[in-house]
Amino acid sequence: MAVYTQVSAEALSDFLAKFDVGELVSAKGIAEGVENSNYLVDTSKSRFILTLYEKRVAADDLPYFMALLDHLAERGLPVPPAVPDRDGTLIHALEGRPACLIQFLSGVSVSHPTPLQARAAAEAMGKMHKASADFARDRPNSMGVAAWRPLFERCGRDLDTIAPGLYDRAGKALDTILAGWPSDLPRGAIHADLFPDNVLMLGNRVTGLIDFYFACTDIRAYDLAVMHGAWAFDAKGETFDPAVGTALVEGYAASFGLTDAERAALPILAEGAALRFFLTRAWDWLNTPADALVTRKDPLAYLRRLDFYAANGNALFA
Numbered sequence: 427m428a429v430y431t432q433v434s435a436e437a438l439s440d441f442l443a444k445f446d447v448g449e450l451v452s453a454k455g456i457a458e459g460v461e462n463s464n465y466l467v468d469t470s471k472s473r474f475i476l477t478l479y480e481k482r483v484a485a486d487d488l489p490y491f492m493a494l495l496d497h498l499a500e501r502g503l504p505v506p507p508a509v510p511d512r513d514g515t516l517i518h519a520l521e522g523r524p525a526c527l528i529q530f531l532s533g534v535s536v537s538h539p540t541p542l543q544a545r546a547a548a549e550a551m552g553k554m555h556k557a558s559a560d561f562a563r564d565r566p567n568s569m570g571v572a573a574w575r576p577l578f579e580r581c582g583r584d585l586d587t588i589a590p591g592l593y594d595r596a597g598k599a600l601d602t603i604l605a606g607w608p609s610d611l612p613r614g615a616i617h618a619d620l621f622p623d624n625v626l627m628l629g630n631r632v633t634g635l636i637d638f639y640f641a642c643t644d645i646r647a648y649d650l651a652v653m654h655g656a657w658a659f660d661a662k663g664e665t666f667d668p669a670v671g672t673a674l675v676e677g678y679a680a681s682f683g684l685t686d687a688e689r690a691a692l693p694i695l696a697e698g699a700a701l702r703f704f705l706t707r708a709w710d711w712l713n714t715p716a717d718a719l720v721t722r723k724d725p726l727a728y729l730r731r732l733d734f735y736a737a738n739g740n741a742l743f744a
């Protein structure tokens with residue numbers, strides 16, 4: 427599930443009355459996702475996503491995300507901008523949470539991407555990087571390299587309750603990654619969480635890039651590294667699909683371009699991306715009761731990716 431905040435029919439009708447979107451016809455909570463509360467809302471005029479922002483999305487960051495979505499949508503990217511109310515306001519409050527009414531996009535997210543689908547998604551990411559090249563706003567990556575040691579320390583020795591020896595193992599990986607982290611690669615606005623569930627597709631065509639709530643200014647090739655880890659393995663991180671991996675790198679290179687320096691850095695960027703998702707999942711694992719309604723994501727699936735990249739990264743991206 428991802429409906430942390432319940433919205434009553436009365437509150438939703440009052441909310442929608444501020445917009446020129448017709449009358450409320452139906453609303454239902456969306457099960458997918460773990461970060462925010464999402465509802466599928468049908469009105470007499472159209473279909474929308476209502477998002478109420480929960481723990482990890484700071485209200486102060488919403489203007490950045492909404493400006494980026496507008497910027498990309500204006501340049502023809504298939505991203506869902508927020509719908510303005512009659513006064514032009516994009517960001518609202520509903521049931522005590524920051525909330526936006528978002529344009530609905532068609533398509534479904536694929537759970538087992540083919541190389542053709544992976545290539546199309548990586549090309550779309552390349553187009554997004556192109557379109558955001560003149561986006562003037564900046565947002566530091568709150569889940570970026572500077573956040574990893576503090577997050578690791580906050581998890582602490584409790585990591586060993588997930589698997590014996592995990593604290594020492596993760597600590598060693600963290601030291602290696604921080605020591606080798608590149609500082610001179612091109613930066614720009616990146617998505618930073620472009621997992622298959624954040625790409626809507628119809629067949630081999632990308633119809634939507636969604637969930638920009640980790641978007642930030644960071645190393646562009648890091649975005650590709652995040653995508654590689656998310657798309658080219660099975661969910662448990664046990665099996666790597668080389669055809670999907672190649673399709674991602676070549677799709678991005680064909681669409682945006684990849685310098686020799688960026689390509690050479692992909693192994694360490696991929697290790698860093700794997701560590702990032704390992705750490706946030708481990709933190710959530712340790713801090714979400716096992717019987718909570720939300721399904722916890724397995725941190726070890728990202729430790730396996732980390733091990734894979736450490737052992738094979740250089741050969742993989744050569």
Ligand SMILES: Nc1ncnc2c1ncn2[C@@H]1O[C@H](COP(=O)(O)OP(=O)(O)OP(=O)(O)O)[C@@H](O)[C@H]1O
Pocket residue numbers: 428456458459460461462463464475506528529530531532535623624634636637639
């Ligand atoms: N603009 C949109 N158009 C169509 N469907 C959408 C849109 N935005 C979200 N969805 C649907 O809602 C689901 C959850 O949305 P989203 O991924 O933004 O949630 P989240 O809680 O932020 O999740 P995550 O765990 O990926 O961070 C998506 O999987 C998709 O099915």
Ligand SMILES: N[C@@H](CCO)C(=O)O
Pocket residue numbers: 460461619621703706707723
């Ligand atoms: N994509 C993330 C969850 C949202 O940040 C994960 O799978 O761990």
